[in-house]
Amino acid sequence: MTDDTLLPFSFPAVRSKKITAAFDGERITSNGGVLLLAAAEERLRLAERLAAVICDPRDPNRLTRAMADILRARIFVIACGYEDTNDLDRLHGDPAFKLACGRLPDSGLDLCSQPTCSRVENLPDLRTVIRLGEVLLDLWLSSYAAPTESVTLDIDDTLDVVHGHQNLSFFNAHYDERCFLPIHIYDAATGRPVAIILRPGKTPTGKEIRGHLCRLVRRIRRRWRTTRVLFRGDSHYGRAEVKKWCEDNGIDYLFGLPGNRVLQRLVDETADDIRTHRALDQKPVLRGFAETRYRAKSWDVERPGLRAYRSDRPRSRHPLRRDQPRERLARAHLRRDLLRPRPGGKPDQDAQEPARLRPHQLPFAARQPGPARPPYRRLLADAHRPRCGA
DSSP states (O other): OOSOOOOSSOOOOBTTBOOOOOOOOOOOOSOTTHHHHHHHHHHHTHHHHHHHTSOOOSOGGGOSSOHHHHHHHHHHHHHTTOOSGGGHHHHTTOHHHHHHTTOOTTTSOOOOOHHHHHHHHTOOOHHHHHHHHHHHHHHHHHTSSSOOSEEEEEEEEOOEEOSSOOTTOEEETTTTEEEEOOEEEEETTTOOEEEEEOOBSSOOOHHHHHHHHHHHHHHHHHHOSSOEEEEEEOGGGOOHHHHHHHHHTTOEEEEEOOOOHHHHHHTHHHHHHHHHHHHHHTOSOEEEEEEEEEOOTTOSSOEEEEEEEEESSTTOSOTTGGGSOHHHHHHHHHHHTTSOBOTTSOBSOOOOOOOOOOGGGSOGGGOOOOOOOOGGGOOEEEEOOOOTTO
16 A cells, blocks of 8 residues: 555644644654764774674675674664663664664665674683773773873772573672672773773682783883873772782772771771860761771781771761661661671671662663762772872
8 A cells, every 4th residue: 555544533732732643654763862872983983993803703705794793783782771682683673773883774784683693792712802801991092182190090890680590690699699790990080981891790809800900001001101000999909919019010009998996996096086076066077087007917018098987976886877778777687687696796797788880781771870979988998108209
């Protein structure tokens, strides 16, 4: 049929606005935003750079889709919230994705399907994966017109919950999930990603962290020979192997340090002074800092440490308790009676705060950035003193 069939009735107007129903449109898509991603990808040439480091064993005479086209399609569907390769079985003919990949929506060749994409994802070996990470690192280095004097890199791991029992996925008691824990490194000044390392769902060891940082710094030094590098991370990144490597190679660091009675005793004088001033000045909140030196049993040398204290009520033994989420307090109260107490009266395990995912890893329907963690949540930080002449 070529004749359009008109509706036998018309819709009533709403506030003098006419409502019309038309059926003359052809192929409709809801993924129009992918064209903006295509413009950014064309400027960065990301897919071509990634394809250049992958060894393609396919016969060139039988290829219908280049490696760059497959990677480009996979990148676009992930960025639009379709993270499973099965989604390509119905999106390979989507007009918006075909236009983003440089093909006509009707007469152009369809995009790759799920089997092709799965074979490509399983193709790279360990060396190829490292080279793919170096491509991302080179893009970050190229974002600066000239080498900067100093750069601050934030390193942290992010929860990536798995759907089944995938290879190298483990159960993590901290998040109470079976997951991967990829390491993310971001530029603190610009927020740009520097490196993403997919790894098993367990806490990284000091040797593993040292290896990742060593490869990262080696790549940075090839182009920025005089740039000062500062790493910031949580306490599980401040291992003795990592600190010693940073000190031997002239790298500044600021890692969290778990509290204990020795550290608490070293800053008791400053904490009492803050509580006294808060009570005398009648201030609702008062913060202070104290610098001390501390040496753990596993450390070879004594290192300086920075203690941040926040007082919101006099003689409060847990000044941060009132600022923690109620859900966490409720779970902690329920678990307190179920867990075997330690000799000091504390349970072996406490409820942990829900995982804070980065915006680009949130589900498609909930991509809202989580609330920023206040700076006073970071109780202890092991600060490496800057070198002379800094």
